[in-house]
Amino acid sequence: MPYFAGLATSLTLIVAIGAQNAFVLRQGLRREHVLPVVLTCALSDALLISGGILGLGALLTRSQLALDVAKFGGAAFLYTYAFLAAKRAFHPGAITLTDHAPAALRSVVLACLGFTYLNPHVYLDTVVLLGSLANQRGTNGRWFYGLGAVTASFLWFFSLGFFSRKLTPFFTRPRAWQLLDTAIALLMTTLATWMLLA
Known part of the structure; x- marks a missing residue:
């Protein structure tokens, strides 16, 4: 059934440890703006998957400029976040669950959008891969597949x-x-470097 195929494929792709998941985990541990963060991530995936089903993937793979902007912009964003995580790691007493200054909702949501839309791999996973797999299911089946992925x-x-x-x-x-x-600093640095070398 297309719905369950989309559900299984999307889970396989999304569970992999990445920058976005590390950010969501950190916000969940801090119990800080968790609902806006998870909604931003999930609704963004829904938007990207729908775009893939509607044919956006074919356009993206043809635009070298769009791929380069995502690649270099994403790498710069990840290096910046890696630096901030490393800075926090050198001052571990500054952040605990019971005593920390909460970040503004706006800055948290903007960071979440950065982890989502400045990562070229999110386009490959959602728009290109899931979109193309959905479109193999026929006119009606593709939307059930997309619903499962969402x-x-x-x-x-x-x-x-x-x-x-x-x-x-x-x-x-x-x-x-x-x-x-x-761990976050190392992960972000590795992902940014891999992004530039890929």
Whole structure:
């Protein structure tokens, strides 16, 4: 059935550890603007998957300028976030779950949009791959496939954002935040470098 095929394929792609997932995890642990963050991620996926079904993938793969902008802009964004995470890692006592200055909703949502739309791989996964797989299902089947893929996105981001708080006891210690931010800094740096070399 197209719906379950879309659900399974999307989950396979989305569960992989990446910059966006690391950001959602961190916001969930901080319990800070979690609903706007997960909605931004899930609705963005819905928009991109729908664009893929409507043929946006073919246009994107033909535009070298669009690919270059996403590539270099995305890498610059990831390097910046890696620097900020590394900076936090060197001052682990500055952030705990019980004592931190909450970030403004606007800045959090803008960061979330950056992790989503400045990552060229999100276009390859959603617009190109899922869009082309959906379009192999025929006129009606493609939308059921897309609905399954969108459902997977909502399930994943809501689970990651809201169930990450189960790790709260571990993250009451500054050392845990230091380890998380060090891992995030390394991940972002690796992804940005890979993006430029790909």
